[in-house]
Amino acid sequence: MTSWGSWVKFFGELNIAAWARFGMQGAKELQLAAEREDRNLLELNQQISDEWDELLERSRALLGD
Amino acid sequence: MATRPKTDPYLERLRAIQAETTGIEARIDALESGYAIDADTVDKFIESQVSSRPARYDDFLAEGEIKDIALRHSQAMNKGVECDALDYALAAVCGLLSGLLDVLLVGSPGDGVLDAATDNMFGRMVKEFAGKMGWSPREGNEGSLQSAIGFLERNFKVGYDQAKHTDVGSVIKPLTPKNHHAKSAGHYPDIIGLIGSISNQFTDTSTFFDSKKGSFVYVAGTGKGVELKGDTVSAKVFAGFVNWLGHCMSDVTGSSGSQSRGQGLPIPFTEFFQLCNFGKFPNDEGQWQSFATVMTQVYEQGYDLRHGVAATFPVVINDLLVRAVFTLKRRFADGLSWEGCLPKGDSPEMQRMATVGVGAMCLVDLGMPL
Numbered sequence: 001m002t003s004w005g006s007w008v009k010f011f012g013e014l015n016i017a018a019w020a021r022f023g024m025q026g027a028k029e030l031q032l033a034a035e036r037e038d039r040n041l042l043e044l045n046q047q048i049s050d051e052w053d054e055l056l057e058r059s060r061a062l063l064g065d
Numbered sequence: 066m067a068t069r070p071k072t073d074p075y076l077e078r079l080r081a082i083q084a085e086t087t088g089i090e091a092r093i094d095a096l097e098s099g100y101a102i103d104a105d106t107v108d109k110f111i112e113s114q115v116s117s118r119p120a121r122y123d124d125f126l127a128e129g130e131i132k133d134i135a136l137r138h139s140q141a142m143n144k145g146v147e148c149d150a151l152d153y154a155l156a157a158v159c160g161l162l163s164g165l166l167d168v169l170l171v172g173s174p175g176d177g178v179l180d181a182a183t184d185n186m187f188g189r190m191v192k193e194f195a196g197k198m199g200w201s202p203r204e205g206n207e208g209s210l211q212s213a214i215g216f217l218e219r220n221f222k223v224g225y226d227q228a229k230h231t232d233v234g235s236v237i238k239p240l241t242p243k244n245h246h247a248k249s250a251g252h253y254p255d256i257i258g259l260i261g262s263i264s265n266q267f268t269d270t271s272t273f274f275d276s277k278k279g280s281f282v283y284v285a286g287t288g289k290g291v292e293l294k295g296d297t298v299s300a301k302v303f304a305g306f307v308n309w310l311g312h313c314m315s316d317v318t319g320s321s322g323s324q325s326r327g328q329g330l331p332i333p334f335t336e337f338f339q340l341c342n343f344g345k346f347p348n349d350e351g352q353w354q355s356f357a358t359v360m361t362q363v364y365e366q367g368y369d370l371r372h373g374v375a376a377t378f379p380v381v382i383n384d385l386l387v388r389a390v391f392t393l394k395r396r397f398a399d400g401l402s403w404e405g406c407l408p409k410g411d412s413p414e415m416q417r418m419a420t421v422g423v424g425a426m427c428l429v430d431l432g433m434p435l
Contacts (some may be wrong), residue, residue: 007346008362015167015430017377022427025420059086
């Protein structure tokens with residue numbers, strides 16, 4: 001395509017298989033990013049819960065002393 | 066992290082527990098020392114010592130502990146794909162090479178080396194299918210693709226094969242021999258085409274895509290006497306399926322009367338383009354066209370299933386190259402064992418390299434028409 005008037009030529013020279021693959025990879029990247037975020041948030045939540053439990057144990061240990 | 070404008074209910078609860086345990090500790094200490102303290106007095110004293118401001122993390126943790134937690138939080142949230150610069154560079158090079166292959170070997174519909182190869186491949190496939198269906202050509206026509214196509218056209222007739230808008234009462238315009246495969250739902254070699262074809266054969270209708278309105282159009286009473294064989298519904302459905310398949314094979318390399326490579330079948334799932342009645346794309350005469358109209362014209366230029374298959378070769382080569390460099394880089398640059406280098410599909414690094422590779426290929430592909 002040498003001018004913006006020839007959209008048929010522009011789209012006709014694109015590789016539909018490559019762009020479809022790119023779209024699928026993009027969707028997969030978004031899915032993996034969402035899974036990583038979920039995993040990271042769960043890990044963070046677990047860390048906070050562990051800290052909380054540790055604080056409670058220390059409080060109980062004070063009562064036990 | 067030191068101050069919070071809002072009250073954190075968890076911290077407030079923690080502070081309350083801390084105050085309670087301090088009070089209890091004080092009473093226990095007093096008992097051990099031999100005297101008793103009134104519980105209410107202790108509670109009131111403790112309450113007066115608790116600050117009225119919202120509880121903060123530094124009420125419970127030292128500054129070093131807070132910094133350590135903040136660091137671990139940041140590392141957890143930013144933990145991502147472990148690809149280094151060499152991984153990205155190698156993937157991009159694979160994409161560039163595949164893009165060059167695409168430019169050199171695929172090109173425009175009907176022009177490239179791969180196009181000629183896939184045209185011949187489909188031609189052989191049609192002749193072989195026709196042979197299995199009972200095609201016995203006259204002497205001299207043994208290798209004739211036109212003869213094979215003619216045989217399939219005669220034996221797998223369908224009622225939704227109208228090629229001109231006058232055949233459908235002008236409800237679809239423009240409908241021409243060059244674009245009727247793209248406009249007819251039953252001509253698509255995918256699940257939607259199969260469902261459309263069988264339903265058309267059962268109901269003696271034709272389903273078309275009206276790209277001007279972006280919707281379906283049903284035309285009735287066009288069976289021309291085509292009847293599904295079979296005594297039961299399931300037998301008729303099977304007959305409809307075979308009819309659809311046979312008719313697709315008769316059309317995949319164009320019609321028997323085609324002068325050149327002919328209009329093959331559209332690429333699967335591109336029927337959705339026919340419904341994209343939006344956009345304003347100017348043509349050479351300055352008239353505005355929708356995206357659906359542009360894509361119909363792209364099909365008319367020869368962008369059919371054969372060209373689509375030719376276009377997949379550089380994509381496959383790109384995937385293979387990316388997987389090969391993934392394995393070789395991890396073996397020779399990272400020193401891993403061969404088992405540890407296998408390009409498993411669920412590896413985030415493998416997926417990232419595949420994305421970069423096909424993205425680079427798309428950039429080269431985009432540069433070609435520009």
